[in-house]
Amino acid sequence: MATTSQDPVLVILQLTGANDYLNTIVPYTNGYYWDARPKVNIPADQVVPIDDDLAFRSDMDQFKDIYDKGNMAIVHGVGFENSPRSHFRAMDIWHTCEPDKIGTDGWVAKIIRDLDPTGENVLKGVNFGQGLPRAMTMRGVPITSVNHLATYGVFSSVSGINSQDERTQLLDSFARMYSPAIGNGLTMEYIGQTGLDALRGADIIKIAPQQYSSTVEYGSTSIATSLKDVAQVHLAGLGTQVFYTSHGPFDTHFNQGGSHAKLWIDISEAVDSFFADLQEHNASENVVMMIFSEFGRRVRDNGTGTDHGAAGVAFVIGDRVKGGMYGAYPSLKPEDLTQGDLEPNYDFRGLYSTIVDKWMGLDAVPIVGGQFEQMSFV
């Protein structure tokens, strides 16, 4: 079994498309909820109560188990002032911590920079998915972005490579074509170095699936595959400290019932398998997972779905997390809503700060762009 170091590791799971807060952590005894949600609600006999006011939706039972073990913090009312209802703008703000102007540097990339200032480990930050989220982009910060771990590598797209020999031959040719040569100019040299970096990253990371074995059986959903990939790389002990992946689409304007349920069934199962897998390998102690979405959805349903809202809920999960509820569920009273939406009461940069400072052990101020109220979940 691989040994992993005890450096803190952060796994970020982004719920893309705006998760419906009200139907995730359900205010099941609140009359305003039933007034506003005549059609798109979680029936009272289908909730799993946390206390007298709030409940998980029933298909999140693995989340309830984790919560009961004391390993999950539910962070209420997360968002920011003047929350835009645009997915793109809101996600940008979450990614760059710049609510007032268009930012270009990602907060996760800044974490990577501070963890590995010389960019020695190309696997310090790994994204699972297509393309890099803006949260991980910053000039000079190398990030590895993997679509599927099993097939990741140079020439994975070329059909008809008939044997391992042929692949090796092509990769060797690639390496020689990208090897340093004098007199070809700075950009050519840089591209050569970057090509070799990519090859090296792919070469190192392929160890992960090779040496992985586990009794945990993940589901076949995309989020299960992504989290299994995260687990494999984590267990291989390659020095990765930030993993990023996303799941969706949560943009449930229409026919929310079934699709929202499926999303949470898949996530709950996958997160549960992920932590079970790490625990089986004694490698869960140093891992914290943060789950967020760009904003919540409108309090009043639109008949079959819900439109864009403001405040949302975040989850922080891990063995060393102090479980419980943090912050307050925003008021559902009609007079307390902003344009029909829950008013955020906790700045997301406070959530980030808590994790960056108390978990990753870094100075949060330059990463999130200021001082924000921290919580005590780690």
Next chain:
Amino acid sequence: MPTKQDIALIAHLMRRAGFGEPRADLVARADKGYEAVVEELLHPEDQPPIDEELMYRILPGYEGALGPPISQADWMFRMVNTQRPLEEKIALFWHQMFATSNSKVDNPPEIGRQIAMFREYGLGKYGELLVELAKSPAMIFWLDNHGNHDGSINENWGRELLELFSLGVGNYTEDDIKSAARAFTGWTIAPKIPRNPLGRFFWNFEYKPEDHDDGKKTFLGHTGNLNGEDIMGIIVDQPASPRFLARHLYRFFVADEPDVSSWNSIPPNDPAAIEILVDAYNESHGDIRAILRVLFNSDFFKTSQFARVKSPAELIVGTVRMAGNYEGFRPGFNNLALECAWQGQELLNPPSVEGWHTGAAWIDAGALMRRVNFAAGVLGDISHPGVRAIVDRVQLQPNNSAQTMVAVCLDSMGPLQVSDTTLRELLSHALNGGELAWNTPEEISSSEDRVSKLLALIAASKDYQFA
């Protein structure tokens, strides 16, 4: 018959003024002569347009599209299939220089209309283009000019207009910004139809005289009751304008330059070229077509082959044009648009008002892996007609040597100029398999396989990253 050099030069022109062309088209163009081809490119209106009615009938999601990938796919379709390459390329140029981003605008079809405006005005007078830009609803929203009111100005548009769209830092004062902002009060968007419940609607420009500041303003030494058009008229006559524009044109069409933010301190790589473009601007009173005519016919352009790192759009569109696998109406343009985003250039959604960082900044380990895998995957696939044509050309050669195979493949893929290191490796890779043979079905299949693998390897080279 055009010489090899003639074809290489036309190939270079088509990569820069368009998105590259397959070998057979290059020969046909080279037959007309270089200057005639430049002239043809400069007059896209003489070539048939994309049949939009047909496009929207076959791809109904494209019209008034809801999500960004659809509007991006619309543009991808045009870049791949246009018979007016420079029309699309100049639109991409202005999209880079006047970067407007969906991250805030949140209305991809409206940004698409801005791109259409670039197609229409992008080769005309710079001053007229600037006025159209100021009227673009996407731009108004992007830089907050709808919040710029008489008596309560918002400087965002005024500032970026001077800093990033026309003069460059150091060529105006803070007072000029305020005056510009005041002159553009009342340039706004007509009341919008709310997005819910029916979806996105186009926005419309509206000039509100009652919200326009009619007071006296002083802008770059000119005083009067200036309005937006007056500001643009003054800007285009500033000596800083042609210089700034020339540097942008040089960076986009000729050779990589440092980022705009450093232009104040870092001089151009080729100051003489910038002077030539400035002169062309002054002689033509800011006529973009005339400036580009000078640019494409200049020696500094002709000798700049492979001096730029391809943008993702150039890499993707150029590759599929060569492979011929996205010709005409067919599904899948969404995937090309997404690929472009994954390689670091999400069309209609540039990272900031500064546009994309270009040159070496396109490349990081993740982006390079994608570029290599995309190009190698497409050009290594013999089922694509363009790849098939290259394989057939190899088969038709009088000799079957590995050297000939490498030479024909490189020639067909550009002609692509490669470094000694690359050439040595390609030859050694090809020589490994010995001579090609085309006699039995087994030999044919094995030879075809070897040629397509060689094409994949060339597509994966450092050299293929350059335009």
